[in-house]
Amino acid sequence: MDNIEKRLICPICLDYCKQAVECYKCINLFCKNCADSLTDKKCALCRESTEFHISNFARRAINELPVQCDYCSTSSTIGNLEAHLEKCKKKTITCQICDLKLTKSGFLDHISSNHLDKALHKAEIFNHILANKSIKTTESLNGALNGIHSIDTKINSKNKKKARLGETGKYYCGEQLDDFCSCCDGFCGTQSGCNCSGCMDLDIRFRLLPKGWLVNRDGFAARKSLQNGIIYCGRKNMIGVPGCDGYCGPNCGPNCSACQKLDEQVKRRYSKLV
Numbered sequence: 001m002d003n004i005e006k007r008l009i010c011p012i013c014l015d016y017c018k019q020a021v022e023c024y025k026c027i028n029l030f031c032k033n034c035a036d037s038l039t040d041k042k043c044a045l046c047r048e049s050t051e052f053h054i055s056n057f058a059r060r061a062i063n064e065l066p067v068q069c070d071y072c073s074t075s076s077t078i079g080n081l082e083a084h085l086e087k088c089k090k091k092t093i094t095c096q097i098c099d100l101k102l103t104k105s106g107f108l109d110h111i112s113s114n115h116l117d118k119a120l121h122k123a124e125i126f127n128h129i130l131a132n133k134s135i136k137t138t139e140s141l142n143g144a145l146n147g148i149h150s151i152d153t154k155i156n157s158k159n160k161k162k163a164r165l166g167e168t169g170k171y172y173c174g175e176q177l178d179d180f181c182s183c184c185d186g187f188c189g190t191q192s193g194c195n196c197s198g199c200m201d202l203d204i205r206f207r208l209l210p211k212g213w214l215v216n217r218d219g220f221a222a223r224k225s226l227q228n229g230i231i232y233c234g235r236k237n238m239i240g241v242p243g244c245d246g247y248c249g250p251n252c253g254p255n256c257s258a259c260q261k262l263d264e265q266v267k268r269r270y271s272k273l274v
Helices: 003-007 032-036 056-063 078-087 104-114 116-131 138-146 197-206 257-268
Strands: 021-023 052-054 066-068 075-077 092-094 101-103 153-155 162-165 213-215 221-224
Touching: 056 078, 075 078, 101 104, 104 116, 162 197, 197 213, 221 257
Parallel strands: none
Antiparallel strands: 021 052, 066 075, 092 101, 153 162, 213 221
16 A cells, blocks of 8 residues: 555544545545544644534545445446445345345345345335325334334324334334233233224224234234134134144134134123224
């Protein structure tokens, strides 16, 4: 590395300057983010109170420096590397469900073979988020993408308590349930499980579900069959169950454990919602 290249190294992070800026007093270069992180507004090298301004020359020089892709060893430049990585077939992606690292070409096969139900569930929730007119800000949408449990807060119309989305995509207020529940601790949530009637009402309205639909404790929309009155969610989560084609309903046959629990609760807890 020659002396010119050394001048392009940020003295704080010791990497090539990203969005290079220079100190007005000593003319040394820094990353914009590194310079912004100096809380006392003093240069990290000359220690003078100063301002930093954009160095277009340094930015051009850094963007033209040669670099190799870490995944496929293709020769590129720092300025073009990001565009190359978007198309690089050997770039690895980390599965957010099981943390396995794999290439783009194998990612869809991995998801469809190992996590299809979870992927479809998240897609269903995200579609409801897009349809919900109450989400107006980019921050809310980013929250939806990064963690379903943090995307929104609503007021439970029954007890006037704040309810948040849990890990299942259902609303939970943390208060006592309307009645005794044999499958949980008797409280609404707070991240999974059964919820109270007020939070179930939020689930229905948030997902824009038609009359007669509910959301089971796993977070999937379900409705009562017109043929036999049993609640089904239609998921393929019952493979190996006798007398079943692997699906929960959708019109007849056995239902999954989450819908069985909903069958028990619909009369005593959710009767006014269906």
